[in-house]
Amino acid sequence: MPLAHRLSIVVLTHNRRHELVRCLRRLQSLPESVPIVVVDNGSTDGTAQRVHRDFPAVRLVRSERNLGAAARNLGVEAVATPYVAFCDDDTWWAPGALTRAALRLDAHPRVVALSAQVRVGAQNRRDPTCDAMAASPLPSQGLPGPALVGFMAGAAVVRVRAFRDAGGYEPRFFLGGEEALLGLDLLAAGGAIVYADDIVTHHHPSASGRDPRGRHLAVARNRLWLGWLRLPWAMALADARLALGEAARQGVLMPALARALAGLPWALARRRVVPAAAQAAYRAVHRPPRGALAAPATACPPTT
Numbered sequence: 001m002p003l004a005h006r007l008s009i010v011v012l013t014h015n016r017r018h019e020l021v022r023c024l025r026r027l028q029s030l031p032e033s034v035p036i037v038v039v040d041n042g043s044t045d046g047t048a049q050r051v052h053r054d055f056p057a058v059r060l061v062r063s064e065r066n067l068g069a070a071a072r073n074l075g076v077e078a079v080a081t082p083y084v085a086f087c088d089d090d091t092w093w094a095p096g097a098l099t100r101a102a103l104r105l106d107a108h109p110r111v112v113a114l115s116a117q118v119r120v121g122a123q124n125r126r127d128p129t130c131d132a133m134a135a136s137p138l139p140s141q142g143l144p145g146p147a148l149v150g151f152m153a154g155a156a157v158v159r160v161r162a163f164r165d166a167g168g169y170e171p172r173f174f175l176g177g178e179e180a181l182l183g184l185d186l187l188a189a190g191g192a193i194v195y196a197d198d199i200v201t202h203h204h205p206s207a208s209g210r211d212p213r214g215r216h217l218a219v220a221r222n223r224l225w226l227g228w229l230r231l232p233w234a235m236a237l238a239d240a241r242l243a244l245g246e247a248a249r250q251g252v253l254m255p256a257l258a259r260a261l262a263g264l265p266w267a268l269a270r271r272r273v274v275p276a277a278a279q280a281a282y283r284a285v286h287r288p289p290r291g292a293l294a295a296p297a298t299a300c301p302p303t304t
Helices: 016-030 047-054 068-078 097-105 128-134 161-167 179-188 212-230 233-249 253-262 264-269 276-286
Strands: 008-015 037-041 059-063 085-089 092-093 111-120 154-161 192-203
Touching: 008 068, 008 097, 016 037, 016 047, 016 085, 016 092, 047 059, 047 233, 047 253, 059 068, 068 085, 085 092, 085 097, 085 161, 085 276, 092 179, 097 111, 097 154, 111 128, 111 161, 128 192, 128 276, 154 161, 161 179, 179 192, 179 212, 179 276, 192 212, 192 233, 192 253, 212 253, 212 264, 233 253, 253 264
Parallel strands: 008 037, 008 085, 037 059, 111 192
Antiparallel strands: 085 154, 092 192, 111 154
């Protein structure tokens, strides 16, 4: 079956028209010709008009407001293929990567998500997170790569049915470690997430639209919510100590805690503890260094 019938690309963008144009030109120059869906996440900079004018073959899905990571759900709903490769507007897939990803998923039905190797900037530097994923402590027997508990949101190829069955991205998480909840839900459903070092994507980080303090706040808040939503209380408490310790180091402890507590009733109403196997995998990956209350190593940090 042609790749175009098996895999689509979903690109998420918000007010970064020039970066999106570069991304789409790169994607359309790939030897693999696959459907491309752009989700315009509430942009006000003429993004939609530019896509319509210069990229008529690209399907445009518009959200009237910025939904954060959850706007990717709109893109996935628009595809008709069994696999979807995600991009942000400052990332693009390397030639051959999508073909390898589809073949990998064809051959391994249990694998629901592949997290790619990320090369950063004009220097083509390997993202250090890739080393952490490659050294995952999880057992990987029978899998085509190291097992993970999460993935990098803008650098993953995912089974569409598994994504939809898991509910996609939680809108309240917005952006900042938003992959962690979806990753746990994919594991809870019996899927496997794998690091694929030979499947490469490029990330040229945009200088626009970045808010480091806001990102630190969201990451801490979402880490607390994740525990309340999916982890046994003992694990949630241990995870909270780590998240709050990191928030203190970033200077956002009190506002992060306040934002998390504001969502506590919502989280408790939706609490659904994941099975023991998913708990064990999460614990193994997020175990802190011995004798330290450091931020945990993670296989799924935000990429944008």
